[in-house]
Amino acid sequence: MDQRFTVLTLLISVVVFSGCIGGGGNTSSGGGQAITVTGIQAQPTEIFAGENVRVSAGLKNTGQLPAEVLVGDQGSQIMTSHCPDIFDVASFSATSSNVSETRQSYDLASDYEVRLNWNLAQTSDDVPLNGYRCNLRFEVPFNYSVESFSQIQIKESSEVDGAEQLFSQTSRGPLDIEIEAIGSSAPSGAPTFIDGDGAEVLVRLVNQEPTQSSYTGTINLKPPVMIARGIQFSEVDITQDNVEAAKVIARRLPDMDPGDIQAGDQVRMCPDPDTLSGNAGLALSEGQSKIFRCGLEWDLNNAPSIRGEIFARSDYTFVKNAGNQQINVRYRGQ
Known part of the structure; x- marks a missing residue:
């Protein structure tokens, strides 16, 4: 998937056509939608020596954003155990909604599907009296x-009229993202600010509890890439300790060259590279969260009020447990 941050045109269009989502300072995702298993089937589930098993699986992108499904050689990343002491993968094929050939990964747009088919052949015709039992794991x-978009407004004073409602939207998936603006002295509170407020933005990434999502396990992710429009993030100090993390962030931003970043610089970026490890990688177990906090700055340029926008995106890899299928291999004499 593209490492560069792309403008959240999907989310913005959803906001424009469906209207704003409240006037408060929080943006939270619907959660729980990304890749759905539409069916896994093994036929037959009881066989005798010398007989084969046909296995099929269907996967669908039920989220709002494109997804890359990792299939692997002969579907090994989907069917992670086929009892190799009992079965060989005699053949494997896969197709998707827009690709007719077998590949090791598929890019699925929203509502696109991929179908996978295996033919398992027994490694031996010699089956003991008590037979074999094989649990195929998937x-x-x-x-x-996951992407999020939120608007804020800054007014010269509390007497200035401003927007009654501000837009916000977020995509859905097993990783939840929340944007919250804080530090407002306006009577209505954030996301409206008064010029001179010490405004900050919090971005919270959450690997949802198993009770809140159909997805379980650790999420390996990259830190959020964030862009501010109409306002600016506060400058951060680049040091010998955080310069590599800063370059990782810059590599995913438009109009920023990581080769230009050096220790001793001051750069406007969020998150602060001080909050990241050298390779900027993160891992969140079930129920864990990570908060990134950045300062906001602006210039009214003699206008009574302005509106700013904050965009956030985080790319991640997730493994969904798709269950088991049990195959019983019986002795011919039974």
């Missing part, structure tokens, strides 16, 4: 993104 690893 997982769905996929690369996905």
Whole structure:
């Protein structure tokens, strides 16, 4: 998937056509939608020596954003155990809504599907009296993104009229994202600010509890890439300790060259590279969250009020448990 941050045109269009989502300072995702297993089937589930098993699986992108499903050689990243002491993968094929050939990964737009088919052949015709039992195990690893968009406004004073409602929207998936603006002295509170307020933005990434999502497990993710329009993030100090993390962030931003970033610089970016490890990678177990906090600055330029926009995106890899299928291999004499 593209490492560069792309403008959240999907989310913005949703906001424009569906209207604003409240006037408060929080943006939270619907959660729980990305890749859905539409069916896994093994036929037959009871066989005798020498007989084969046909296995099929269907996966669908039910989220709002494109996803990359990782299939692997002969579907090994989906069917993670086929009891190799009992079965060989005699053949494997896969197709998607827009690709007719077998590949090791598929890019799925929203509502696109991928179908996978295996033919399992027994490694030996020699089956003991008590037979064999094989539990085929399935997982769905996929690369996905969560994106969020939120507006804030800054007024010269509390007497100035401003927008009654501000737009916000977020995509859905097993990783939840929340944007919250804080530090307002306006009577209505954030996301409206008065010139001179010490405004900050909090971006919270949450790997939802199993009770809140159909997805379970650790999420490996990249830090949020954030862009401010009409306002600016506060400058951060680049040091020898955080310069590599700063370059990772810059590599994913438009109009910023990581080769230009050096220790001793002051750069407007969010998140602060001080909050990240050298490779800027993160891992969140179930129920864990990570908060990034950045200062906001602006210039009214003699206008009574202005409106700013904050965009956030985080790319991640997730593995969904897709369950088991049991195959019983019986002795011919039974």
